[in-house]
Amino acid sequence: MRRQNGFVLFWGGIFSQWYAHNMIIDGVTYNCCEQYMTAEKARLFGDVEALEAIMKTSDPRKQKAYGRGVKNFNPHMWERICRDVVFRANLAKFQDPELKKYLMSFGDEEIVEASPYDKIWGIGLGEDDPDALDKSKWQGTNWLGEEIMRVRESLKQVV
Numbered sequence: 001m002r003r004q005n006g007f008v009l010f011w012g013g014i015f016s017q018w019y020a021h022n023m024i025i026d027g028v029t030y031n032c033c034e035q036y037m038t039a040e041k042a043r044l045f046g047d048v049e050a051l052e053a054i055m056k057t058s059d060p061r062k063q064k065a066y067g068r069g070v071k072n073f074n075p076h077m078w079e080r081i082c083r084d085v086v087f088r089a090n091l092a093k094f095q096d097p098e099l100k101k102y103l104m105s106f107g108d109e110e111i112v113e114a115s116p117y118d119k120i121w122g123i124g125l126g127e128d129d130p131d132a133l134d135k136s137k138w139q140g141t142n143w144l145g146e147e148i149m150r151v152r153e154s155l156k157q158v159v
Contacts, residue, residue, distance in 0.1 A: 010111070015145075032060050035054060121141070
């Protein structure tokens with residue numbers, strides 16, 4: 001993690017979708033946000049086989065692979081809801097008092113997934129890339145960072 005100029009650049013660690021932390025959503029236990037996200041994707045498109053495989057493994061790499069193979073996938077439909085799915089997963093994760101304290105410790109700094117490989121959820125640049133500190137040079141959307149910041153704002157409202 002790199003913290004500089006109002007940015008919190010991460011790839012992996014607590015802010016990662018792969019961070020192992022059990023959470024319960026709608027009575028179901030998930031071992032990480034990736035498992036919830038890919039399970040919701042399988043549910044949305046009615047792929048029971050993929051859903052079962054996702055829920056049987058605790059390995060987020062395998063969960064991601066099963067999620068990428070969901071049958072009847074419609075990218076336009078998924079794009080409409082995927083951010084809310086990730087928000088919900090992270091909201092559940094950051095209910096943990098220690099994780100919440102960690103998240104809130106960054107105040108209003110911009111949380112950025114500095115993945116050099118992900119241009120949808122991340123910025124397409126690594127945390128050590130000088131361009132990562134210049135939003136105009138980002139090659140990705142930073143949707144994950146934005147959803148984590150939305151969780152932070154939501155948690156600020158809870159008294």
